[in-house]
Amino acid sequence: MPDYLKNRLRDAAVILGIAAMLTFFGVYDQDSPVWARFLMWIVTCTVGVTTSTFVIPAVFDRELVGKLVPVQAAATAAIISVPVLASLYLYMGAYGTWVPLPLLPMQYLYVFAISLTLTVGGLLISRARARADTGSRHVPADAAQRFLGRLPVKFRHAELWAISSEDHYLRVYTNLGEELILMRLADAVRELDGAPGVQVHRSWWVAKAGISDARRDNGKLVLVLKNGTDVPVSRTYQTAAKDAGLA
Known part of the structure; x- marks a missing residue:
């Protein structure tokens, strides 16, 4: 099954589970039928x-x-x-239960508390999965090849040069060309732990094998990939880049 479909099915399961829990505990209970409250939470969780x-x-x-x-x-x-x-305000209003405007700040705090709990829970689950993936690695040098396994077949034995973040996609640079994949940079960096490379910018991870040159541009360090692409090195990551032998 494609990763995109797996992720959407997982999201649907999370939405239904949270909606069922909030309905069961009577959060924002009102006179509407149970199915209407359940539907309200499905819509609200989908928005979230x-x-x-x-x-x-x-x-x-x-x-x-x-x-x-x-x-x-x-x-x-x-x-x-x-x-x-x-979404909550509009849905409840549709059933004739408009929340008074002066109470909205307090309602926001309630929603924030729930959102924070779910966000932290999601982070803990994501990091647990990342640690499990890391624990299954036997040879650090294989990290880059395993990552390239996410790309089409022609890239499976390519040389990984760099990764850049573009919205919620990643552009992967290799000696065989470029490819976009749906993934967060933070997850990719964790997956590449142990590979010969380092994050050099909030939007860039670079492999040592992909660098052809380095220069200073108005005092700022810039790495040059073998295909001529300029990679900025932010001040936060300059030490890490130098320690990795990239500049």
Whole structure:
């Protein structure tokens, strides 16, 4: 089964499970039938999960990369809570139970608490899976080849040069060309742990084999891939890049 379909089925299972739990415990209980409350939570959870697919990469891989995990989780939950609260407000209003505007800040805090709990839970599960994957590795040098296994067949024995983040996709650079895959940079970096490369920017991971040159551009370090692509090295990762022998 394709990874994309697996991820969507997993999201659907999560949505149904959370919706059933919130309905069972009577969160935002009202006079509407049980099926209507269950449907309300399905719609609301769908909004939250959909929003998270855009917010999580933006927060963890770009805007707040390198920050403390609690800060990243809180920022993620705060953003997700806005559309979730809006969907709740509209759905409840459709059944004649409009939440008074002065109470919306308090309702936002309730939604934020739930969103934060789910965000932290998701992070813990994701990291547990990453550790399990890491624990199954026997030879560090195989990390890059296993990662390339995510690409079409023609890339399976390619030389990995670099990875860059583009929205919620990754552009993978190899000696056989480039390819886009649906994946977060943070997950790719964890999967490539032990491979001869290092993250050099919030949006870039680079392999030593992919570098042909390095230069200074207005005082900033820039790496050049073998295909001529410039890779910026942020100040946060300069030491790591030098320690890895990239510059």
